[in-house]
Amino acid sequence: MAEPVHALVDHLFRHEAGRITAALVRILGAKYLExxxxxxxxxxxxxxxxxxxxxxxxxxxxxxxxxxRNYVRDVLRREQSWREKEPLLQRFLDAxxxxxxxxxxxxxxxxxxxxxxxxxxxxxxxxxFTLKVVSGFSTRxxxxxxxxxxxxxxxxxxxAKRILRVHSLPVSMPEGQELEERLDVVCEALYAxxxxxxxxxxxxxxxxxxxxxxxxxxLGCILTAGHATPERWALAALFHLHLARFAARQNADGQLRxxxxxxxxxxxxxxxxxxxxxxxxAMDTDTLSAWHLEAAIAxxxxxxxxxxxxxxxxxxxxxxVKPSPLVRLNRAVAVFRAGRRGEALAELDALEQEKGxxxxxxxxxxxxxxxxxxxxxxxxxxAYARALSCAMNAPARTFLQRRLENVPD
Amino acid sequence: xxxxxxxxxxxxxxxxxxxxPEEMQTAIARYGQWAEQLASQGRMRGGHKLxxxxxxQLSGTLGNPTVTDGPFPETKEVIGGYFLIAxxxxxxxxxxxxxxxxxxxxxxxxxxxxxx
Numbered sequence: 001m002a003e004p005v006h007a008l009v010d011h012l013f014r015h016e017a018g019r020i021t022a023a024l025v026r027i028l029g030a031k032y033l034e035x036x037x038x039x040x041x042x043x044x045x046x047x048x049x050x051x052x053x054x055x056x057x058x059x060x061x062x063x064x065x066x067x068x069r070n071y072v073r074d075v076l077r078r079e080q081s082w083r084e085k086e087p088l089l090q091r092f093l094d095a096x097x098x099x100x101x102x103x104x105x106x107x108x109x110x111x112x113x114x115x116x117x118x119x120x121x122x123x124x125x126x127x128x129f130t131l132k133v134v135s136g137f138s139t140r141x142x143x144x145x146x147x148x149x150x151x152x153x154x155x156x157x158x159x160a161k162r163i164l165r166v167h168s169l170p171v172s173m174p175e176g177q178e179l180e181e182r183l184d185v186v187c188e189a190l191y192a193x194x195x196x197x198x199x200x201x202x203x204x205x206x207x208x209x210x211x212x213x214x215x216x217x218x219l220g221c222i223l224t225a226g227h228a229t230p231e232r233w234a235l236a237a238l239f240h241l242h243l244a245r246f247a248a249r250q251n252a253d254g255q256l257r258x259x260x261x262x263x264x265x266x267x268x269x270x271x272x273x274x275x276x277x278x279x280x281x282a283m284d285t286d287t288l289s290a291w292h293l294e295a296a297i298a299x300x301x302x303x304x305x306x307x308x309x310x311x312x313x314x315x316x317x318x319x320x321v322k323p324s325p326l327v328r329l330n331r332a333v334a335v336f337r338a339g340r341r342g343e344a345l346a347e348l349d350a351l352e353q354e355k356g357x358x359x360x361x362x363x364x365x366x367x368x369x370x371x372x373x374x375x376x377x378x379x380x381x382x383a384y385a386r387a388l389s390c391a392m393n394a395p396a397r398t399f400l401q402r403r404l405e406n407v408p409d
Numbered sequence: 410x411x412x413x414x415x416x417x418x419x420x421x422x423x424x425x426x427x428x429x430p431e432e433m434q435t436a437i438a439r440y441g442q443w444a445e446q447l448a449s450q451g452r453m454r455g456g457h458k459l460x461x462x463x464x465x466q467l468s469g470t471l472g473n474p475t476v477t478d479g480p481f482p483e484t485k486e487v488i489g490g491y492f493l494i495a496x497x498x499x500x501x502x503x504x505x506x507x508x509x510x511x512x513x514x515x516x517x518x519x520x521x522x523x524x525x
Contacts, residue, residue: 017430047437056441138428
């Protein structure tokens with residue numbers, strides 16, 4: 001006893017769970033994904049059983065990797081369909097101690113991300129699958145952060161694994177144009193992951209921040225592995241600009257703040273500096289991507305006084321690259337704030353026809369708020385009622401309920 | 410000051426397996442803090458994890474022992490490990506043990522080492 005206690009780096013287990021799985025899948029192949037995940041979990045459990053007595057080893061990550069490899073070796077040795085598995089087993093048995101092939105590599109995580117976000121997998125499964133396999137989140141944690149049923153999340157992951165098996169998709173790294181396209185698909189998933197953590201005003205607060213930071217970390221893997229492009233730098237800048245506002249969006253009780261209450265002074269200065277540096281790199285291009293424009297809009301929202309006319313201009317440009325009802329909804333708010341109130345309210349009414357926004361509480365909630373500000377109490381009350389009839393989480397419901405009660409008759 | 414043996418019983422359907430990586434790391438940190446705190450008070454005397462699944466039972470007579478393998482299917486839990494701590498009394502040993510994070514996963518049995 002009385003061994004020196006080495007403190008564990010934050011989220012080490014979560015991150016190593018993914019790295020171990022990724023390294024084992026590289027060596028064994030994607031069809032052994034389940035075994036790799038099992039080995040990774042087994043290694044962590046062994047650590048949990050031993051370290052309380054022995055203390056944390058000097059290199060905890062290496063310890064975990066060795067424990068996982070030993071587990072795989074034991075399983076392969078036990079489950080003899082020896083002839084069939086012999087070459088594989090032999091490679092494992094031969095590799096005593098350190099061997100370059102066993103060392104975790106940065107590209108492992110990247111290859112695993114490409115596999116988890118394979119275009120053959122359904123979009124909604126990719127994020128959950130990535131979180132589970134690459135990021136070491138449990139199904140329960142993913143469900144809690146997404147406010148989804150654990151069952152639903154588990155099914156998505158099972159379905160993704162089945163597709164991998166059926167198509168026996170390779171873990172190998174594609175090259176050239178194919179790699180770029182596949183990385184774009186991964187970045188789309190990371191964007192969705194970040195938004196899930198950032199936009200959703202539900203779930204345990206710390207978990208949601210973890211989702212955002214995980215998206216940042218995984219994007220960082222792509223950028224540092226030599227796959228940076230101006231668009232991806234812009235996406236990274238966008239993430240950090242949002243993170244700068246993350247804490248400021250909630251008050252001490254975890255209640256959502258009014259948009260206007262978020263002041264520039266309460267922003268996270270370190271995140272802003274990081275975003276600035278990233279934006280500089282993102283500008284090394286002659287084209288503007290949607291992420292550039294979204295980063296520019298996020299940046300405009302971080303200024304002490306918002307220039308709404310500029311924000312509308314940015315939304316106009318964004319709408320051009322990414323025509324979506326959600327962009328139109330956000331643009332309408334900016335148009336309203338820029339003083340063109342009638343135009344904004346008419347645009348919101350027009351958006352009611354959009355299929356994609358049906359049952360989306362933010363449309364009526366926005367209508368309610370802007371009608372209220374425009375002094376149209378009856379329209380405001382109706383819109384609040386419409387918003388409250390949509391599915392939403394408890395804090396958002398409380399927020400809207402309170403607003404509705406405060407509208408004078 | 411007396412010595413007390415804390416026998417840590419793990420449930421065989423280990424609660425450990427239900428934890429996420431993040432929760433496991435948190436649990437390790439809590440064990441570490443607990444052990445460190447006892448050590449800083451000069452109360453921690455040692456501890457070991459006992460290997461799972463390799464127990465042997467010896468019975469019979471001297472010179473003619475019967476050896477049987479454990480663990481035993483009829484037991485609902487196994488002894489996962491032990492700590493040896495120093496405490497002035499059983500009461501104090503209980504107080505020191507009651508902050509041990511193992512209580513989230515299994516039972517702790519406290520036995521005084523009979524003084525000389």
